[in-house]
Amino acid sequence: MQDTFLTEFKKRGYFNQCTDQTSLSDLMSKSKIKAYIGFDCTAPSLHVGSLMQIMCLRLLQKYGHQPIVLLGGGTTLIGDPSGKEETRKILDKNEVNRNIKSIENIFKIFLKSKNPKTKPIFVNNYSWLGKLNYINFLREIGKHFTINKMLTFDSVKLRLEREQSLSYMEFNYMMLQAYDFYELNKKHKCVLQIGGSDQWGNIVNGTDLIKRKDGKQSYGLTTPLITMSSGAKMGKTEKGAIWLNKKMFSPYSYWQFWRNTDDKDVINFLKFFTDLDVEKIDSLKNDSQDINKLKILLANEATAMLHGSKAAKDSELTALKTFGDKSIGKNLPVVKIKKNIITNGINILDLVLHTNLANSKSEIRRMIKNNGLKINNETVTDELKIINQSDFDSENNMKVSHGKKQHVIIKII
Numbered sequence: 480m481q482d483t484f485l486t487e488f489k490k491r492g493y494f495n496q497c498t499d500q501t502s503l504s505d506l507m508s509k510s511k512i513k514a515y516i517g518f519d520c521t522a523p524s525l526h527v528g529s530l531m532q533i534m535c536l537r538l539l540q541k542y543g544h545q546p547i548v549l550l551g552g553g554t555t556l557i558g559d560p561s562g563k564e565e566t567r568k569i570l571d572k573n574e575v576n577r578n579i580k581s582i583e584n585i586f587k588i589f590l591k592s593k594n595p596k597t598k599p600i601f602v603n604n605y606s607w608l609g610k611l612n613y614i615n616f617l618r619e620i621g622k623h624f625t626i627n628k629m630l631t632f633d634s635v636k637l638r639l640e641r642e643q644s645l646s647y648m649e650f651n652y653m654m655l656q657a658y659d660f661y662e663l664n665k666k667h668k669c670v671l672q673i674g675g676s677d678q679w680g681n682i683v684n685g686t687d688l689i690k691r692k693d694g695k696q697s698y699g700l701t702t703p704l705i706t707m708s709s710g711a712k713m714g715k716t717e718k719g720a721i722w723l724n725k726k727m728f729s730p731y732s733y734w735q736f737w738r739n740t741d742d743k744d745v746i747n748f749l750k751f752f753t754d755l756d757v758e759k760i761d762s763l764k765n766d767s768q769d770i771n772k773l774k775i776l777l778a779n780e781a782t783a784m785l786h787g788s789k790a791a792k793d794s795e796l797t798a799l800k801t802f803g804d805k806s807i808g809k810n811l812p813v814v815k816i817k818k819n820i821i822t823n824g825i826n827i828l829d830l831v832l833h834t835n836l837a838n839s840k841s842e843i844r845r846m847i848k849n850n851g852l853k854i855n856n857e858t859v860t861d862e863l864k865i866i867n868q869s870d871f872d873s874e875n876n877m878k879v880s881h882g883k884k885q886h887v888i889i890k891i892i
Contacts, residue, residue: 483508484542488700490757491750493535495676498686498699503671506698507544511596514539514671514700515547515663517604517656520555520578521570524724525585527736528713531702531751533589535673540590540597547600547669548586550579553608554655572605579603585723588785600667604659620658623691624684629653632680653681660685664697676701705751708741723785729812730786734794737778739884745773753780801878801886811878813888821891824865827854833889836881846881853880 485504488494497503506512516532518525525533536546555575570578583601592598629635632653638645660682663669672682682699689697705713721736722728740748749760755776763773775795782791797811814834821830828840831852837843844862846852852859854870855878868891871877875891 484538484544487538487542487757488535491534491538492747493531493538493702493751495701495703496679496699497701498683499696502696503698503700506670507542511543511545512671513545513547513600513663513667513669514673515549515602515660515669516673517549517551517554517659518582519551520575520582522720522722523578523581524722524727525582526720526722528705528720530723531705531713532673532675533586534752535702536586536599537589537754540599543597545597545600546590547602547663547667548583548590549659549663550582550601550603552576552579552603552605554604554652554659556605557649557652557655575605581724602663602667604655604662607662608655608658616658620654620661620688623688624654624657633677653684656681657684657688660697661688661692664689664695665693670696671698671700673700673702676704708743725786730782730790731794731797732812733786734778734782734791735798735884737781738774738798740774740777742770745770745777749773749777749780753777753784755780811886811888813890815890815892818891821866821868824867827852827859827864827866828862830866830889831879834879834887836879836885836887851882854878856880 482490483504484507485494485500516536518529518532536548539546552572552575555570555578556572586599586601590599629650630639635645635650635653656678660669660672672685674682679699679701682701686697686699689695707713720728721733725733737748737752746760746764749755749763750757753760763776779791779795782794801811812835816833827847828843831837831843831846832840837846843852847859847862850858850860854866855872866877871889871891877889878886879889880886
């Protein structure tokens, strides 16, 4: 049987739930559709936690369908309670607009724009939400929602069960998301919304609203929420988010994130986050290849997709030098310091605080106590150690390492 969007969607492990799978499959096999995914704009970049959704848009293009990227300029001003345990910080409109412009650039890397039939359509829901008349909205849209039903959705129920505050502003979010789908259906003939499994209630609200208002059939499709084998949420680490923006997260650090994937996650992540053929990935698994080779393959493919093939290759070579030759890999993250900082020497604790390897002096002391801190591959044993110009190489570089996987170059400028 020939692959379709939904068959590959399932093969890659993206499938969780669908409102009417048979009908949607039939529609997508006979015609090209428009489908959307919404993204919050709470930061200047998305992180790896949004990558599966981006890959779904990429897959839509592969099969000739047109993705709509909804950037929530309106809903970000409110905040989606789904999967959240507390009220989000409210951003101002200017900050949200700056974030939108920055995030758009990420999609332009992952999605193709040459074919007018499949190039992404970018929409900002502030363009309609910002014009809403509250009375009219309650009369025309609010009447289709019951409090009884809204209270059953996990995004609301979990917060209430934990006795955590849920503002009326956030409570309204599900109505606004449903209205987004309605507007996109009306303006762009969008018939499918895709989202994470925590969005299921919001998506169903949208399909119901379209049916009630216009009598049209629309569909919802969700992906599973991804957690790593360690139990950590996808996209987050102890050191913070894995941003899809090289100014916020270097290509080498991004490569290292994928290279450090748990053995149990490698095959799934190759299916989720690369364009490699699913059958090829399964054959690699069956061949019982060296798991580290598969991790490098994952790191190279994922990094090349975002930062380009050269950045991926440079990162691999940097890792080889850093771990193999014990030298200073040129593609490691760089922290620049001014010469006057070390003119009279600087305590090791104060120096390491300039990097992102630790957040406090007490944390650095624990590193030293556990023999986990190295300067130019030499273990630091004294927390009173003073660093001088002589500790830097001829190019004014010094490598600081925490354990085997975290490295940074400190460069004097």
